[in-house]
Amino acid sequence: MKETPLSNCERDFLLRAIEEKKRLDGRQTYDYRKLKITFGTDYGCCFVDLGQTRVMAQVSCELVAPKENRPTEGILFFNIELSPMASPSFEQGRQSELSVKLNRQLERCLRNSKCIDTESLCVVSGEKVWQVRVDVHTLNNDGNLMDAASVAAITALCHFRRPDVAIQGEEVTVFSPEERDPIPLSVYHMPISVSFAFFQQGTFLLVDPCEREERVMDGLLMIAMNKHREICSIQSSGGIMLLKDQVMRCSKIASVKVSEITELISQALLNDKAARKAGGKCGFAESMPQDRITALKMDQTDVEMTNVSQTGSGVILQGDEAPPPTVPSPVVPVPGVGQVGQGLQSWGLEEEEEDDDDEEEESSGDDQVEEVTQIKLSEKDKKEAVVEISDSEEEEVEVDKLN
Amino acid sequence: NHKVSASNNVSLREFGCEQNLLSRPDGSASFVQGDTSVMAGVYGPAEVKVSKEIYDRATLEVLLQPKVGPAGVREQSQEQCVRETCEAALLLSLHPRSSLTLILQVLHDDGSLLSCCLNAACMALMDAGLSMSCLFCGVTCAIGADGDIIADPTAAQEKESRALMTFAIDSTERRVMMSSTKGSFSVQELQECVAVSQKASEKVFQFYRDSVRRRYSKNL
Numbered sequence: 106m107k108e109t110p111l112s113n114c115e116r117d118f119l120l121r122a123i124e125e126k127k128r129l130d131g132r133q134t135y136d137y138r139k140l141k142i143t144f145g146t147d148y149g150c151c152f153v154d155l156g157q158t159r160v161m162a163q164v165s166c167e168l169v170a171p172k173e174n175r176p177t178e179g180i181l182f183f184n185i186e187l188s189p190m191a192s193p194s195f196e197q198g199r200q201s202e203l204s205v206k207l208n209r210q211l212e213r214c215l216r217n218s219k220c221i222d223t224e225s226l227c228v229v230s231g232e233k234v235w236q237v238r239v240d241v242h243t244l245n246n247d248g249n250l251m252d253a254a255s256v257a258a259i260t261a262l263c264h265f266r267r268p269d270v271a272i273q274g275e276e277v278t279v280f281s282p283e284e285r286d287p288i289p290l291s292v293y294h295m296p297i298s299v300s301f302a303f304f305q306q307g308t309f310l311l312v313d314p315c316e317r318e319e320r321v322m323d324g325l326l327m328i329a330m331n332k333h334r335e336i337c338s339i340q341s342s343g344g345i346m347l348l349k350d351q352v353m354r355c356s357k358i359a360s361v362k363v364s365e366i367t368e369l370i371s372q373a374l375l376n377d378k379a380a381r382k383a384g385g386k387c388g389f390a391e392s393m394p395q396d397r398i399t400a401l402k403m404d405q406t407d408v409e410m411t412n413v414s415q416t417g418s419g420v421i422l423q424g425d426e427a428p429p430p431t432v433p434s435p436v437v438p439v440p441g442v443g444q445v446g447q448g449l450q451s452w453g454l455e456e457e458e459e460d461d462d463d464e465e466e467e468s469s470g471d472d473q474v475e476e477v478t479q480i481k482l483s484e485k486d487k488k489e490a491v492v493e494i495s496d497s498e499e500e501e502v503e504v505d506k507l508n
Numbered sequence: 509n510h511k512v513s514a515s516n517n518v519s520l521r522e523f524g525c526e527q528n529l530l531s532r533p534d535g536s537a538s539f540v541q542g543d544t545s546v547m548a549g550v551y552g553p554a555e556v557k558v559s560k561e562i563y564d565r566a567t568l569e570v571l572l573q574p575k576v577g578p579a580g581v582r583e584q585s586q587e588q589c590v591r592e593t594c595e596a597a598l599l600l601s602l603h604p605r606s607s608l609t610l611i612l613q614v615l616h617d618d619g620s621l622l623s624c625c626l627n628a629a630c631m632a633l634m635d636a637g638l639s640m641s642c643l644f645c646g647v648t649c650a651i652g653a654d655g656d657i658i659a660d661p662t663a664a665q666e667k668e669s670r671a672l673m674t675f676a677i678d679s680t681e682r683r684v685m686m687s688s689t690k691g692s693f694s695v696q697e698l699q700e701c702v703a704v705s706q707k708a709s710e711k712v713f714q715f716y717r718d719s720v721r722r723r724y725s726k727n728l
Contacts, residue, residue: 107555145545145615145616146543146616146618147616150575150615150616157530157531159530161613161615163575163576165576186573188573188611188613189551189571189609189611190530190532190533190536190547190549190573190611190613191532192532193532193551193554193609197571238576238577240575240576240577242573242575242613244530244547244549244613245530245531245532245533246532247531247532397526398722398723398725399526399527399528399529399723400524400525400526400527401524401525401526401715401718401719401722402522402523402524402525403522403523403524403715403718404522405519405520405521405522406519406520406711407518407519407520408518408519408520408659408704408707408708408711409707410518410657410704410707412703414696414700416699416700416703417696417697417699417700417702417703418696418699420699420702420703421695421696421699
């Protein structure tokens, strides 16, 4: 589907507003939108809402053989899925430029920064290691997918629990979650990405651009940092030329934002841990907001089954009233020729009816004599004729049947 | 011949639904059945590629995204089931040479996934304001090892079942619009499951009605 093009007056309005330090939704230049983090039923499932931008991350793991050049390290695999649900311009399966860019940035942010201890993912050196897979699905694109995706990915990794493994000599036992409690991954630090959008050749900058602002921006600067003020990755795109002090200013803003976001993530993880410990149900039905008129919940209900077997039998009886359709059995008129049914009848020829006994469907040339059983003719017809199915409708071929 | 006991009451799990939760799609809904949760988004009627256009009606495309990994053949067959149901219900001839895209995202699968997808799809199509000749809902029935019929089974119940059936039921005459079955069962069991699904669908349609009534009501 094609994205609705941005009209010139809309573009001019946005740029003029930015020049006057005004944003469409009333935020200040350095303000983030409201960030909400919720978790799903199983470990490793995390939803992030950044304003209207919504993403979901799911972490899963499986045992695989390690890479040859790194036999003692586990494998991390990241995948950001730009779902067509998020935006009409995202197409299923097509590896668009944005998709490549986001995937690469997420990899650099999380893998190259070594935030996860991959050595602890090794089970049997050189043979079996854990491959941790992070799938980020974009649900709604209202700008700044990168930040939302990085928050979702790192939160899901912190939330995830992998199955416990016991090694006794040569034997490796993987315990299911019911047998032994799964253990969390060892996360050293939490890199979070902060995006800055630049306008008018780098004169104006905005933090956390929304979708409209992204469409009119000149360039984007993404800084991935952790709360210890270590920069994990910097990426500048769009070809804008930034001065050194602009980049320094951005990194200072980023460190403030990152510490706020990290605090939020830790709080959300603690809340979830407490809720699970208390034994309450943590799922989607609970996290659904009940005070909205667009949401409704209904408790478990029973369905009456009193008349079910009568209704079922009734339907079958009704079906039985009609005579079962006779499927003509295969007939072998000539060795090597099998025939089912009568085929097309020529005009004027009376319809012949035949009742056949059950016959074998396969018959080779040699066996067919034994396999062709006696054929009973209906009493009505004295003439017996077998009409061969042929391409031409007019042609009428009569072949003597073998008994 | 299996005698299915009709004395036990089957129960449907907790339902939850939220409409219009995404800002970009024209219609969106999230449907929750117990722990199974599916989010649906609808775009349309919109421009269609010339290669896919149909001269007298809309082209409906259904995409089902699993939670982990790329979409495979199983998702494609589920997409087919949902698409056939939607095409039967939607008035496609009102939008010739247009495209309708329905995207389903699996948020969590704890059994009865296909019926949850159907329910989410119907609510999203309603939210998008697309005209339909009838509403539809999905109900899954499982036949346990001892012959009991379980409606809306969880993943654990599905695993132990001998047969699993999903029916799409229409709202006007409670007929079966689509059926997708797995496993072996007798004709009697099939008809009983259809009857159970028809009874269960009444609860689901009542839930639809309550959701929409709540949405358009003047007070909460």
